[in-house]
Amino acid sequence: MEHLSHQDVVNLFLMLAAMLLLARIFAEIAQKFKQPAVVGELLAGILLGPTILGTFFPELFQDLFLSNPNANLALDGFVQIAVVLLLFIAGLEVELHLVWSQGKSALSISLLGLIVPFILGFVFPYYFPEFFGLVEGDRLLFSLFMGTAMSITALPVVVRILMDLDLFKTKMGMLIVASAMVNDIIGWLIFSVILSFMGKAGNLSLMQTIGITLLFTFFMLTIGKFIINKALPWINKKLAWPGGVLSLSMAFCFMAAAFTEWLGIHAIFGAFLLGVALGDSEHMSERAKEIVHQFINNIFAPLFFVSIGLKINFFTNFDLLLTLAILVISFAGKIVGSGFGAYKGGFNVKESLAVGFGMNARGAMEIILGLIALENGLIGEKLFVALVIMAIVTSMSSGPLMKWSLKAAKEEREAAS
Numbered sequence: 001m002e003h004l005s006h007q008d009v010v011n012l013f014l015m016l017a018a019m020l021l022l023a024r025i026f027a028e029i030a031q032k033f034k035q036p037a038v039v040g041e042l043l044a045g046i047l048l049g050p051t052i053l054g055t056f057f058p059e060l061f062q063d064l065f066l067s068n069p070n071a072n073l074a075l076d077g078f079v080q081i082a083v084v085l086l087l088f089i090a091g092l093e094v095e096l097h098l099v100w101s102q103g104k105s106a107l108s109i110s111l112l113g114l115i116v117p118f119i120l121g122f123v124f125p126y127y128f129p130e131f132f133g134l135v136e137g138d139r140l141l142f143s144l145f146m147g148t149a150m151s152i153t154a155l156p157v158v159v160r161i162l163m164d165l166d167l168f169k170t171k172m173g174m175l176i177v178a179s180a181m182v183n184d185i186i187g188w189l190i191f192s193v194i195l196s197f198m199g200k201a202g203n204l205s206l207m208q209t210i211g212i213t214l215l216f217t218f219f220m221l222t223i224g225k226f227i228i229n230k231a232l233p234w235i236n237k238k239l240a241w242p243g244g245v246l247s248l249s250m251a252f253c254f255m256a257a258a259f260t261e262w263l264g265i266h267a268i269f270g271a272f273l274l275g276v277a278l279g280d281s282e283h284m285s286e287r288a289k290e291i292v293h294q295f296i297n298n299i300f301a302p303l304f305f306v307s308i309g310l311k312i313n314f315f316t317n318f319d320l321l322l323t324l325a326i327l328v329i330s331f332a333g334k335i336v337g338s339g340f341g342a343y344k345g346g347f348n349v350k351e352s353l354a355v356g357f358g359m360n361a362r363g364a365m366e367i368i369l370g371l372i373a374l375e376n377g378l379i380g381e382k383l384f385v386a387l388v389i390m391a392i393v394t395s396m397s398s399g400p401l402m403k404w405s406l407k408a409a410k411e412e413r414e415a416a417s
Contacts (some may be wrong), residue, residue, distance in 0.1 A: 003318040005069055011071035012363055015064060016078070016303070022048055023302035037155060037362055041302045042388065045309020054313070065310060079307045082269075083368055084301035087188075087268040089296050090365065091275020093155050094181045095220065096184040109341035113359045114151045114183055116340075117333025118353035121150030124329060125193055132322065133380040144194050145378055148389060149370065150333050152187040154363030154395065157355045161361060161399045165406075172351065176358045179338065182364070185276070189217060191369060192269045195376070209263055216260070225280060232283035245288050246295075249278060264371060301364075305351070308388065309365060311374075312381050323386040330390050334360040348410035358402040366391035 004012070022044040027100040030040030046052060065072070125132040126143035134142045158180045159168070167173040196209040235244050241296030253274050260270030276286055347355065370387040373379045379387075 001009065001095060004074060007044040008074070010067055011064075011262065012074050012239040013067040013086045014233035015071065015075055018064065019044070019047060019303055020299075021304040023306050024030075025283040027302065034399075036363065037297075038301070038305055039392055039396065041305035042308060042367075042392065044302075045306035046314050047309070048306060049309040049311070050354070051309065051315055064360075068296060069348075078300075081302055081306035082296075082307075083371075084230060084253070084267050084271045084297045085250075085300050085302060085370065088271040088275040089293055090155055090184065091272040091277075091293065092279035092284075093159060094184065094276045094279055096181075096225075096276065096280045101174075101178075101247045105342075106175055108344050108358070109175060109338050109355060110179035110182035110186075111178060112188055112344075113153070113334055113338030115383035117150040118147040118242040119148075120329050122147035124325070131325070133383040135386060137378070138197075141197055143192060144197075145373055148187055148190050148194065149366065149373075150330050151183070151190075152362065152364040152365050152369060153183045153359050154361050154391075155180045155184050155229075155333070157363035157395050157398070158358055161402065165399065165403060167402075167406075172347070172355065175342070175345070176355055179341070179355075180359060184272075187365075188269055188272055191372075192266065195266050196264055199402050212263055213260075213269075217273060218269075220256070222275045224274075225277040228277050229281045229283060230280055236283065236285075242288055242291050245284075246292065247284075252278075268368065268372075284335070285312075286342040293299045305364070305367070308371065310312070311371075312385060314385055314388075317381045319382045319386065322382055323389050326383075326386045329394060330362070330394060331360060333396075338349030348366065348409060350412060354402045354405040354409065357398050360401075361395050361398040363395045364391070366394075 015126065026047075027037035028040070044356070048065075050061065055063075061135040075306070122143045125134070125146040126139060127381030128143060129139050132142075132146065155177070158176060162168040162173045162176060192213055194212055196213070218360055220368035232245070235248060239248075252269050254265035255273040256270035258270070261267040261271075279289065280353070298382045335356035337356075339352040342352040342355035343349065369383050369389055370379065370391075374381070374384045
């Protein structure tokens, strides 16, 4: 059995130390400027990667990140676990009962916020594939991916923004959160099907993969959720707390991830669904969720986001026109789609704009989606860089834009009264 040599282990620990240290420093700086930690972690990766360190200190970059293939392979394992755990905690945030309680309004905001950006994201790349970087490959699959990438909303970022604006428990806050939840579930389901189209489904046919995926989704959100709800009180009572619930949560998360990876639809979808089923249980306490969040957000999430900067040179792959086009499509699709859904639900124009701005935050979800597409050869490096920039810009602008439109709505009401 092969194993890591003494030098491999030294190199691996040095990489992990450098990534975590710089991620922490830049996350703290980002938070000082009231920006999400993910922005600082991405900047740390750009600094450590080929963009800065590789350009100005190529020998140091070579020694630290390129000289040892075995250590790189081990690091890749850490990053794979990190992305699975990130989707697991994104699933934990979904509360299905909240979605049902918001009824038609949430469905309207979510579906229009999904359909309009999906159409815009699909049509432009389909008719102008070369502009978006598709030289070879399946134009339909590429356009389907772009449609999905434009439709997805980052639930964790949305929740954080609403909390910062003190809107989380309001009618508008609940509607945005419920809509983002529906958005996430449908978006990841569509992306899983796209991966199946790419022939990653192993020995299963495409129809078998799609059928089993839908059955698995239904199972996890009904019977799976029921079993978890029945088992959690026993686990909380009989096993050590919080060790018992943490160990078993992680174990079942990895089992669900392994199952969907075996299906050929990527491990993250299984982890996400397990997170939804577990997070919606009344016996999964907020304290237990907080412990899981702290553990993953401070150890594994930084490793994932720093690793993004290690993969690509952001300067040489930056394309201004492409980035601007992605930004325009993403802003227009979400604000028009979700905003119109909110307007139909009874909000005035300014409030509807606020809902559109809130749903526009893409955050980590967009980056995860883009990275999987890049690793599967579906998109090129320039488009990936444009998607990462779009994720950062939409996350940073959502809060201030929501605040501006809500203030305008309030002034309008006061002037009318």
